[in-house]
Amino acid sequence: MRPRSKDVSIHPPTWYFRAREQVGRAWCLHDQDGTPAERLLQAIWFHQRLLRDRLQTTDGRKVQVVHPGFPNPEGGPDFRDALVRLGDGPVCRGDVEVDVRPRSWWEHGHDRNPRFARVLLHVVWEAATLAPDAPARGNRAENPPPPILPLCEVLDAPLPELALWLDRGENVAWPEALRGACCAPLRQLDPGQLEELLEQAAAARLEGKILWFQARARAVGWEQALWEGLFRGLGYKHNTWPMQWLAEHRCRWAEGARSVTLLQARLLGLGGLLPDEIRHLPADSDQLLRRLWDLWWRDRATLEDCCLPRNAWRLHGVRPANHPQRRLALVAHWLARPDWVRSLEIWCTTEHAESDLAPSLLRLLQPPSDPFWSWHWTVQSTRLPQPQPLIGEARVTDLAVNVILPWLAARARTVKPPLLWERLQRWYFAWPAGEDNALLRLARQRLLAGRVPRGLLRRAATQQGLLQIVRDFCDHANAACEGCPFPARVREWAAAAQGAGKED
Numbered sequence: 001m002r003p004r005s006k007d008v009s010i011h012p013p014t015w016y017f018r019a020r021e022q023v024g025r026a027w028c029l030h031d032q033d034g035t036p037a038e039r040l041l042q043a044i045w046f047h048q049r050l051l052r053d054r055l056q057t058t059d060g061r062k063v064q065v066v067h068p069g070f071p072n073p074e075g076g077p078d079f080r081d082a083l084v085r086l087g088d089g090p091v092c093r094g095d096v097e098v099d100v101r102p103r104s105w106w107e108h109g110h111d112r113n114p115r116f117a118r119v120l121l122h123v124v125w126e127a128a129t130l131a132p133d134a135p136a137r138g139n140r141a142e143n144p145p146p147p148i149l150p151l152c153e154v155l156d157a158p159l160p161e162l163a164l165w166l167d168r169g170e171n172v173a174w175p176e177a178l179r180g181a182c183c184a185p186l187r188q189l190d191p192g193q194l195e196e197l198l199e200q201a202a203a204a205r206l207e208g209k210i211l212w213f214q215a216r217a218r219a220v221g222w223e224q225a226l227w228e229g230l231f232r233g234l235g236y237k238h239n240t241w242p243m244q245w246l247a248e249h250r251c252r253w254a255e256g257a258r259s260v261t262l263l264q265a266r267l268l269g270l271g272g273l274l275p276d277e278i279r280h281l282p283a284d285s286d287q288l289l290r291r292l293w294d295l296w297w298r299d300r301a302t303l304e305d306c307c308l309p310r311n312a313w314r315l316h317g318v319r320p321a322n323h324p325q326r327r328l329a330l331v332a333h334w335l336a337r338p339d340w341v342r343s344l345e346i347w348c349t350t351e352h353a354e355s356d357l358a359p360s361l362l363r364l365l366q367p368p369s370d371p372f373w374s375w376h377w378t379v380q381s382t383r384l385p386q387p388q389p390l391i392g393e394a395r396v397t398d399l400a401v402n403v404i405l406p407w408l409a410a411r412a413r414t415v416k417p418p419l420l421w422e423r424l425q426r427w428y429f430a431w432p433a434g435e436d437n438a439l440l441r442l443a444r445q446r447l448l449a450g451r452v453p454r455g456l457l458r459r460a461a462t463q464q465g466l467l468q469i470v471r472d473f474c475d476h477a478n479a480a481c482e483g484c485p486f487p488a489r490v491r492e493w494a495a496a497a498q499g500a501g502k503e504d
């Protein structure tokens with residue numbers, strides 16, 4: 001029997017419950033036909049509010065869900081790294097896409113999107129409309145439609161009831177069963193122990209970055225190693241590799257380039273990021289683009305072998321402030337200053353108050369106002385009502401803990417001025433927290449059940465420590481944490497700490 005709105009009954013029917021029920025209904029039901037919204041289906045899948053022993057694909061295979069996967073807040077399938085067994089097959093690891101209707105596989109272009117290549121299950125509300133809607137694309141489809149699992153007959157409660165009781169926001173509380181196996185031992189630690197554990201992980205992360213810079217400096221020199229780190233950092237998570245490529249060819253494109261505009265022209269030209277179409281642009285964009293193309297035309301032939309295709313970049317879903325055009329415009333300002341690297345070294349030889357660490361570095365990394373880039377996110381975007389800085393404090397923190405402090409620390413350690421090394425370590429552990437992101441949110445939920453002791457993540461180092469645990473342990477285990485040694489190590493560490501405390 002398909003559950004409908006009227007199936008729900010909540011006691012006692014007070015004013016508050018009735019008001020809440022209306023909200024739940026509005027959120028969960030699209031229209032009169034009682035079709036649920038996609039977000040509700042996602043919540044149902046995530047919390048597995050299903051008759052789990054009755055799940056079956058439309059082609060008749062039994063579905064056993066070992067793990068529903070992790071919510072994916074970025075582009076691509078809704079859940080990553082699920083563990084699912086279909087029929088008598090083995091437990092497979094892959095992604096899960098949730099849509100109201102099966103035809104969304106084609107309508108939303110999932111069949112042509114490489115990010116959907118690992119989808120092993122398409123979860124839908126009902127499958128009745130599949131056959132007439134499947135387009136005749138023939139061999140053109142890149143991702144064949146995955147097995148379809150309809151939910152409408154297998155909910156464990158009526159739909160409006162689920163809508164009322166399931167969390168809806170980004171900070172949705174994870175069901176107990178989906179938390180990491182380390183969640184329980186971590187919860188046993190007192191806030192001071194947890195902080196110490198994260199700091200130790202952060203120290204391991206810093207050490208890894210120092211070793212990377214030392215190795216890279218041996219191969220290409222200290223300054224080149226720094227530029228590569230900065231370019232990668234400015235590539236953010238999606239465009240690290242094209243940025244690295246550009247940095248690696250610095251000796252070619254930086255030769256003889258002293259002006260900001262010439263450097264911007266070369267970097268944008270090499271990156272394939274200069275738009276070909278100049279017509280119909282606002283006057284200031286048109287003017288800049290003509291100037292950049294004029295400069296780039298002269299150099300293009302000699303730099304041809306370093307050019308990147310435009311599709312080397314991932315631009316979909318990138319925030320305007322993080323657009324590679326804008327990042328390259330920024331780095332051109334730094335490169336145009338011959339004393340820029342030296343100014344970083346001078347910055348670290350001066351003592352800064354903890355509260356001035358990020359602001360003092362921001363002052364150094366913030367270029368003077370740019371007549372075009374301070375007023376436009378990208379080459380083609382319209383003029384902004386207010387000027388926007390080319391770099392903000394969040395990006396500065398990111399560059400500080402991932403690139404600048406590790407690079408300076410690597411240098412300090414190599415030339416052995418112990419005071420500088422100690423200062424850089426102190427700064428690393430005192431640096432204020434960076435911007436929250438999807439990976440940190442996921443780690444907080446999986447490892448700490450979303451319950452973070454007050455103030456624990458107010459420093460970048462503890463955030464870095466959390467990310468390092470994900471890198472060191474979660475990335476080597478499956479969603480069910482099978483074989484992960486971290487929980488046992490935490491228990492041992494806590495027991496040893498307790499024993500040491502008793503002896504004291």
Ligand code: SF4
Pocket residue numbers: 179180181182183446447469470473474475477478480481484485486487
């Ligand atoms: S894989 Fe290991 S570290 Fe990650 S959540 Fe599971 S138990 Fe914790």
